[in-house]
Amino acid sequence: MELRAAGLQEQPFRSHGRPLVFVGYAAQEAAFEFLEQTYKNFHGLGLFQGPTLSGKTTIIRHFAELQGTKSAMAVVDGAGLNTTALLEAMLSEFGFEHKFNSVNELLNMVKVFILQQTASGKTPMCIIENTHEMNPSALRVLCELAQIRVREHFALRLVLVSDRPIQYLTKASAMEGIAKRVSGDFHLEPLTLDEVTDYLFAKMRSGGCFDPENVFPEDVCDELHAASGGWPGIVDRLALLALAKADYCPVRREHIERPAIPESTLVRDAGDDAQVDKESKESPTLYLTRNGKTVKKLYIDGPRLLVGRSDHNDLSIDSSFVSRHHAMFVRHGEATLLMDLNSSNGTFVNSRRISNQ
Structure with missing residues (x-):
């Protein structure tokens, strides 16, 4: 459908350039906190x-x-x-457009700028x-x-960004200067279910739609x-594709594509896995069976476990x-209660049919 049919004046799901609106969510707030703490840290x-x-x-x-x-x-x-190219890009971002004749001139200019800024109380940051x-x-x-x-303080705050774990870079002998300074290791987390809805509706409203719930x-x-894994960039792309596929509002589930979902960059070590195994053995076990065969096995290791379609x-x-939100297992001391959710x-x-537990 055309954007106007969805109540939009502008395309809200931009993949390049500045977004129409910046939508906040828990992982973004954690990322901001990490960046702020990195800047405030003298070894950041x-x-x-x-x-x-x-x-x-x-x-x-x-x-x-x-900032x-x-x-x-x-x-x-x-x-x-x-x-x-690195030194030229840094100088350009810091506001310098002068041409230099050699790498040494570039490097010296970057060093002078860093030292001057830090001495004036405005320590520069390079991401x-x-x-x-x-x-x-x-x-x-x-x-x-x-x-x-x-x-006694380092003069340049640094943030190294990657779409994969980069701890390996700091372990190389040539990277010792960076390895000694690492003050934090942050891994971005995806949006929750509720955050995807809030994110989607905020984007739609920024494009001029007054009733996004009637579109999505x-x-x-x-x-x-589910299709995006909660990653904002994938939510944007799938939402835009769904609008293009639909002939009229509302968008339907079959309009949502199912791409491969990228894995989180956070990799647990063997010690973490061993701890999970230990906790699993101490937790009640739930088996999902079909036609006498077990199709899924879950450990109820949290305070509750929600079941539904x-x-x-x-x-x-x-x-x-099965209803969308059908039943819930609740841990109560050493007991496990089963509650029907209407x-x-x-x-x-x-x-025997149960009522609330």
Whole structure:
């Protein structure tokens, strides 16, 4: 359908450039807190990771805008940069457009700027996107810049950004200058189910739609969350594709595509897995069976476990006999209670229908 048919005056799901509106959510707030703490830390050098289309660039550039005149900010795309390109990009972001004849002149100019800014109380910050794609020579220069000090404090705050875990970079012997300074390791998390709905509706309203719930009903929002994994960039793309596929409002679930969902950059170590195994063995076990065969096994290791047809339940069962939010297991001391959530077809234990537990 055309955008006007959805009540839109502008395309709200932009994949490039500045978004119509910046939508806040829990993971974004955590990212801002991480960036602020990295800047305030005298040793501040942060690793900022999140998969492709997780919203990293939007968050980073909005953070840089909010810093305003408080500090000199440079946001540089490191993909393919060599030493010269890196230094030129940094100077350009810091406001210098002069031409220099050699790499040494560039490097000295960057050093002088960093020292002057820090001495004046406005320590500069440089955020490097796609750090994993930088030329090794550029990484070596970055290590050199990371060691500049004014009195006892490092003179340049750094944030290294990547769509994959980059701890391995700091373990290389040539990166010792950066490894010693790492003050934080942040991994961006996806939107929750409710946040996807709020995010989607805020975007639609920014484009001029007054009733986004009539364009994207609740079940479609649930489908968008499941199909996107909660990653904002994928939500944007799937929502725009769905609008294009639909002939009229509302958008339906079959209009939502199901792309491959990128995995989180947060990788647990073996110790974490061992702890999970230990906790699992101490928790009640729930088996989902069909025709006498076990199709899923879950540990009830939290305070509650939600069961229903909707994808955002802890246990999702695709059946017309199961309500969207059908029942809930609740831990109470050493006991586990089963509660029906006013389901259409009821919940049964040993062939007896239960009421609320």
